[in-house]
Amino acid sequence: MKFPSLFSPLEIGPYQLQHRVVMAPLTRMRAEKPSLAPRPLNVEYYAQRATAGGLIVAEASPVAATAFGSPGVPGIYSDAQIKGWREVVDAVHAKGGVIFLQLWHVGRVSHSSFQPGGVLPVAPSAVPISSELKTMTADGKVTAYETPRALETSEVAGVIEAFRQAAANAKAAGFDGVEIHGANGYLLEQFLQSRSNLRTDQYGGSIENRARLLLEITQAAVEVWGANRVGVRLSPYGIANDSGEPDPMPLYTHVVQSLNPLGLAYLHFIEPRSSGAGRAEVNHQNVPSAMVLFRPIWKGILIAAGGFTGETADAAISAGHADAVAFGRIFISNPDLPRRLREGLPLTPYNRATFYGGEAAGYTDYPVYGELEKA
Ligand SMILES: Cc1cc2nc3c(=O)[nH]c(=O)nc-3n(C[C@H](O)[C@H](O)[C@H](O)COP(=O)(O)O)c2cc1C
Numbered sequence: 516m517k518f519p520s521l522f523s524p525l526e527i528g529p530y531q532l533q534h535r536v537v538m539a540p541l542t543r544m545r546a547e548k549p550s551l552a553p554r555p556l557n558v559e560y561y562a563q564r565a566t567a568g569g570l571i572v573a574e575a576s577p578v579a580a581t582a583f584g585s586p587g588v589p590g591i592y593s594d595a596q597i598k599g600w601r602e603v604v605d606a607v608h609a610k611g612g613v614i615f616l617q618l619w620h621v622g623r624v625s626h627s628s629f630q631p632g633g634v635l636p637v638a639p640s641a642v643p644i645s646s647e648l649k650t651m652t653a654d655g656k657v658t659a660y661e662t663p664r665a666l667e668t669s670e671v672a673g674v675i676e677a678f679r680q681a682a683a684n685a686k687a688a689g690f691d692g693v694e695i696h697g698a699n700g701y702l703l704e705q706f707l708q709s710r711s712n713l714r715t716d717q718y719g720g721s722i723e724n725r726a727r728l729l730l731e732i733t734q735a736a737v738e739v740w741g742a743n744r745v746g747v748r749l750s751p752y753g754i755a756n757d758s759g760e761p762d763p764m765p766l767y768t769h770v771v772q773s774l775n776p777l778g779l780a781y782l783h784f785i786e787p788r789s790s791g792a793g794r795a796e797v798n799h800q801n802v803p804s805a806m807v808l809f810r811p812i813w814k815g816i817l818i819a820a821g822g823f824t825g826e827t828a829d830a831a832i833s834a835g836h837a838d839a840v841a842f843g844r845i846f847i848s849n850p851d852l853p854r855r856l857r858e859g860l861p862l863t864p865y866n867r868a869t870f871y872g873g874e875a876a877g878y879t880d881y882p883v884y885g886e887l888e889k890a
Pocket of ligand 1: 575822841
């Protein structure tokens, strides 16, 4: 067997994993429309990637109709969505897998065409994403981001409640836990970072204030699930969606130290070298390593993600930088990724053109090793 560290067992919360090859959360935009509920195609996709004792973090799922920024992503706020997710979860459990759901609010990474009533998306402050980045409207036109509307202080409790309800919905769908999406320039990271958060209330200004929303939402999820079934994803030093804190260390040190006493299932870090991998092929050079920086500060299980191979993942775990590694792009194109890594089998390359939207092509038609390419 290759990679003995990657293929050693690991306890995460109450779950006994048999290996440390985690499937990263991956937006694929293939939910049923207009219900935005998972459908049989999505069930097949997750079942293909499930392994006994393997952890899947299911794709980012908006916690409310106002939390979307792209078409065809599955929600977790309606009965139909809960029912659709239940089918996914049952299929993963049937193969002995463990599956968490990533809870998402995009904040300013949206467009009014995705918002109920066509209103502006909300954010900590009325600060738009750089005009150098473009977005798409709900009918597919490429356009600049709009200036979002700053949430009133009195509205913030509603955002926390949406996450709490989504966490409860994920429980009703049978998931094994939830991951709070605090990464990649979305709402919770917009609150964390000083360039997007110009607030003067208790949710802005000092590091303590900027971290408050993430911590309150994590606490709400913990109240629903118990801490050992809740994870948090962060991307310090990331630049996705026009994010980027001028001096990340003090901010993220505070966040990690504040999460320490909760006893969470895990903390999940995206390596800065891969920041923005969802949009384009990137390999940022001369950037710090999140796992190396935060491993000494974080007291719990650490999942690292971003540009890993079997070799580098195994080395990171044996060096003690991470407890498990999440794989994104190569899990898309290798449904049997854990086996391929364990046995040293060649990997099928991924096709970026089919990452987002569409049907089975580039989604459920990647072969398992030894199987002919599906027609
Ligand atoms: C198609 C695609 C969709 C993604 N969707 C999400 C997502 O829903 N939530 C998230 O936190 N990260 C998302 N990411 C980032 C991945 O989880 C991962 O951190 C990134 O791809 C780097 O890992 P890799 O080098 O193994 O692909 C996405 C990346 C890709 C390529």
